[in-house]
Amino acid sequence: MYCLRFALSLDKIGCVSTIKKNHILFVLSSICTIFANKKGLCMKYPIGIQDFKSIVDGGFVYVDKTALLHKMVTEGKIYFLSRPRRFGKSLLVSTLKYYFGGERELFRGLAIEDLEQEWEQYPVFHIDFNGSDFTQGGTLQNKLDVCVEDWERQYGMTGDDRLSVGERFARLLAFVHERTGKQCVVLIDEYDKPLLDVLDTDYRTTDGNGNNLRIEELNRNILKGFYSAFKAADQDLRFVLLTGVTKFSQVSVFSGFNQPEDISMSAAYEAVCGITEAELEGTFHDEMDAMADEMGVSPEEVRQMLKRHYDGYHFSKRKTDIFNPFSLLNALSVRDIQDYWFRTGTPSYLVRLLHHTDENLNELTGKYYDTSDFIDYRADVERPLPMIYQSGYLTIKDYDRFSNSYLLDLPNNEVKKGFLTLIASNYLGTKESANTLAIQLTRALLRDDLDTWRKSLTAFFASIPYSMRRKDMETEKERYFHYTFYLIFRILSTYLVLTEKQQSEGRADCIVETPTGVYIFEFKLDGTADDALHQIEEKEYARPYEADSRPVHRVGVSFSSRTGTIDDWKEA
Numbered sequence: 001m002y003c004l005r006f007a008l009s010l011d012k013i014g015c016v017s018t019i020k021k022n023h024i025l026f027v028l029s030s031i032c033t034i035f036a037n038k039k040g041l042c043m044k045y046p047i048g049i050q051d052f053k054s055i056v057d058g059g060f061v062y063v064d065k066t067a068l069l070h071k072m073v074t075e076g077k078i079y080f081l082s083r084p085r086r087f088g089k090s091l092l093v094s095t096l097k098y099y100f101g102g103e104r105e106l107f108r109g110l111a112i113e114d115l116e117q118e119w120e121q122y123p124v125f126h127i128d129f130n131g132s133d134f135t136q137g138g139t140l141q142n143k144l145d146v147c148v149e150d151w152e153r154q155y156g157m158t159g160d161d162r163l164s165v166g167e168r169f170a171r172l173l174a175f176v177h178e179r180t181g182k183q184c185v186v187l188i189d190e191y192d193k194p195l196l197d198v199l200d201t202d203y204r205t206t207d208g209n210g211n212n213l214r215i216e217e218l219n220r221n222i223l224k225g226f227y228s229a230f231k232a233a234d235q236d237l238r239f240v241l242l243t244g245v246t247k248f249s250q251v252s253v254f255s256g257f258n259q260p261e262d263i264s265m266s267a268a269y270e271a272v273c274g275i276t277e278a279e280l281e282g283t284f285h286d287e288m289d290a291m292a293d294e295m296g297v298s299p300e301e302v303r304q305m306l307k308r309h310y311d312g313y314h315f316s317k318r319k320t321d322i323f324n325p326f327s328l329l330n331a332l333s334v335r336d337i338q339d340y341w342f343r344t345g346t347p348s349y350l351v352r353l354l355h356h357t358d359e360n361l362n363e364l365t366g367k368y369y370d371t372s373d374f375i376d377y378r379a380d381v382e383r384p385l386p387m388i389y390q391s392g393y394l395t396i397k398d399y400d401r402f403s404n405s406y407l408l409d410l411p412n413n414e415v416k417k418g419f420l421t422l423i424a425s426n427y428l429g430t431k432e433s434a435n436t437l438a439i440q441l442t443r444a445l446l447r448d449d450l451d452t453w454r455k456s457l458t459a460f461f462a463s464i465p466y467s468m469r470r471k472d473m474e475t476e477k478e479r480y481f482h483y484t485f486y487l488i489f490r491i492l493s494t495y496l497v498l499t500e501k502q503q504s505e506g507r508a509d510c511i512v513e514t515p516t517g518v519y520i521f522e523f524k525l526d527g528t529a530d531d532a533l534h535q536i537e538e539k540e541y542a543r544p545y546e547a548d549s550r551p552v553h554r555v556g557v558s559f560s561s562r563t564g565t566i567d568d569w570k571e572a
Contacts, residue, residue: 043287045333050090052098056106063279063325066112068272069095072263078230078240080260081272082247083315084392086326086341088273089243090130093189096241100124100185122238123176125151128189134197137205140219141165144226148172155179165222170229173236183238186230192244194219199349245347246390247376265371267316274313274322280306287332294335309337312411314396324392327414342418350384350391354423357384360479361423362486365394368405393419413494424487429468432460434491442495445514450553454569460488461565469564477561481525485509508541518545518552525559529570532556536572 046060055062072079073096083089098106102121107113127147134140144165152159152168157175159168173184195216203215230240242260263269271279280288292302306328313322330340364385374389388394389408393415398407410416417435424434437460444452461484471477489510492498497513510521520541522532533556536542545552558568 045329047329047333050094052091052095053103053106061283063275063283064110065092065272066095066107066110067115068269069099070112070115071268073099073239076261077237078260079242080247080262080264081241081243081269082245082264082390083243083273084390085245085347086344087392088325090128090189092273093126093187093241093243096187097124097126100239120182122182122185123180124185124187126187129193130190132193134194134219135203135215137215137218140194140222144222164225166225166227166229169226170232173229173233177236184236185238186240188242190244191223191242192246192248194223195248196246196347196349200352246387265316265375267318270316270318270320271322273325275325275328276323277311277321280323280328284332291332291335305337306331309413312395313392317399319396319399324414339414339418342414346422347391350387353384353387355426359384360483361420362483364388365409366407368400368403368407370405374408410490416490416494420487420491424491427468427487428484429465430460430463432463434488437488438491438495441492445496445512445517445519448517450555450571454566458566464564466564478525481559481561485523508536511541517550518548519555520552521555521557523557523559526561527558529556529558529568532558533570533572
């Protein structure tokens with residue numbers, strides 16, 4: 001069920017029975033929903049709002065996930081969920097908080113209203129690590145101490161300062177269970193932020209015993225001790241959910257308690273965060289039509305634009321398409337396609353890891369991996385792949401049942417442009433961004449202007465500092481050459497139809513299609529343009545376009561490792 005919730009106060013409906021009030025409320029809500037969908041008026045988007053009650057009471061649009069929520073709370077007990085930032089994890093946690101708080105009225109008209117019969121109220125302990133800076137030594141310990149002390153006061157329990165914060169929390173859970181007769185619910189949002197803030201840094205502090213420690217190590221030990229409370233208080237727990245971006249190795253954080261059920265790649269819960277294509281069409285059909293009118297394109301075109309820019313995430317073998325909810329809602333709200341998610345910034349921990357890794361993105365994408373290669377992240381091993389995947393910059397694109405492996409690649413155009421431009425800037429060190437270059441190349445090809453294309457590409461390469469491109473070994477020169485072109489053309493693919501090289505099929509280095517032409521490029525390192533053109537003809541790269549009405553342009557390019565730019569160019 002896809003549901004729009006609007007704030008209609010029962011107090012304003014007069015002195016009638018509860019049953020009649022509910023009926024009137026349902027009718028008025030239905031009328032308002034229809035009106036909103038037809039006229040494009042009343043829909044309010046919860047941009048930046050992560051509190052479920054605020055969304056419902058404020059009349060903001062809500063895509064109903066409560067059926068999955070009900071499945072979760074009835075079929076399991078301790079869960080872990082990894083999703084990229086701004087993907088709806090906090091809203092999920094908030095919705096669970098109100099559900100376990102027994103606030104039935106908030107769920108009127110949603111799927112769970114028919115599924116849940118009891119609506120029991122449980123003691124809920126909610127910790128949100130968002131909004132705190134954990135780069136200072138005492139921040140994490142202070143936050144946990146304050147949380148536990150507040151809960152102790154709330155339930156009238158006398159705490160024991162001699163115990164660790166984990167031991168105090170375990171005693172509190174047992175005390176509350178005995179006092180209320182209800183097991184406890186623990187919800188922890190962004191459990192990994194205290195680790196990510198200091199990951200791959202040498203921030204240090206002094207512990208209570210005077211030992212000089214890395215804050216990363218200190219925070220890991222504190223969290224490990226705190227989460228050990230869950231094992232000690234297992235009989236006192238009704239439900240536990242931990243959300244975060246990354247799944248750290250079990251030995252680093254989770255070894256102190258019963259392992260949670262990891263639903264990050266569960267087909268049953270792949271759509272628990274984010275928006276599916278069916279949800280998009282069911283809830284925002286008329287909003288997309290209004291967006292098409294605003295942009296001067298057809299309704300089908302605007303749907304394809306939204307899909308190319310914000311869709312493409314997959315979180316299970318089933319590969320259900322999931323849209324980035326933050327970017328999608330922003331686009332629908334202002335009726336414009338922009339890079340909303342990427343504008344919120346790249347996580348500093350990922351920038352640090354990418355800065356000193358020797359692995360290039362072209363060597364990571366387009367390959368099949370076992371889940372162990374990209375799900376668990378061991379902080380003592382410098383492997384960027386798990387962090388890139390879990391942060392939302394790579395996603396599952398295919399699943400091979402024979403080898404039980406997954407193909408990983410960039411999810412959509414928003415990520416391609418933003419992430420690749422960031423990497424290109426760090427890798428190449430140019431003043432002009434690779435995205436700006438891609439725009440120039442796009443405009444030139446749309447005008448069939450290969451001369452401007454050549455000049456723009458040559459000037460860009462010439463702007464790369466010598467210190468960035470200098471490679472002493474021949475293999476490194478070739479690696480630099482291939483990676484540079486990979487970054488440029490992956491960004492270019494967000495603007496034009498681009499067929500990248502697939503060695504198994506013997507394709508050219510790059511084939512670009514525009515409405516008015518097809519351009520086949522072959523690049524040689526320290527070779528000649530004639531050699532490149534000869535390869536195009538010998539390998540028959542143009543053969544698939546023999547029946548195409550558009551002219552086919554063959555372009556051979558030679559790249560000099562000595563000058564760092566193009567030194568030979570021929571067209572045929």
